[in-house]
Amino acid sequence: MPLNTAERVRIIDTETLSDDWYVLKKTTFEFLRSDNVWQRQSRETYDRGNGATALLFDPARETVVLTRQFRLPAFVNGHDGMLIEAPAGLLDAASPEERIRAELEEETGYRVRDVEKVFEAFMSPGSVTEKLYFFVAHYDSASKVAEGGGVASEGEDIEVIELPLEQALAMVARGEIVDGKTIMLLQHLALRLASASA
Incomplete structure (x- = not known):
């Protein structure tokens, strides 16, 4: 045995x-x-604890909401450091669903009620213990309740970006979006939409 x-x-x-x-x-x-x-x-x-990330998607317009912020580890590895990402945050004793709803509002200004968990993944299991919970959430213009931008006292200075899903996927192909969790969520959504229309 x-x-x-x-x-x-x-x-x-x-x-x-x-x-x-x-x-x-x-x-x-x-x-x-x-x-x-x-x-x-x-x-x-x-x-560093576990975390959660989510892709905001408007199915009526086929747009997504992403963020852009400075990441020092990427900067010291030769990137300009300004990464385009899906919003994310550490759980800090909250459930993944609670944490990601709060993080979406803090970073993007969008308040969503329903988030759909799509998978879990260890992002760098050779050295980092963190497991990420991945979500997709629908948004529309009525979901916008604040400016977003993150929490300045926590060192966040976040730009909110809305763009067509097709454009975001093209940015992955061109190397303009290089964040792993974001690429995973964008490709998951693209595969789901392709499967639904087949």
């Missing part, structure tokens, strides 16, 4: 390297390989 994963992992030592913005740990462990040999390994994990 095959072992479950928990039976193949022995934690030897865990060391906290940083506990400032989020928590960075170094873990030494033994893993029972498929050849039945225990191998000692060491890995760093970055724990």
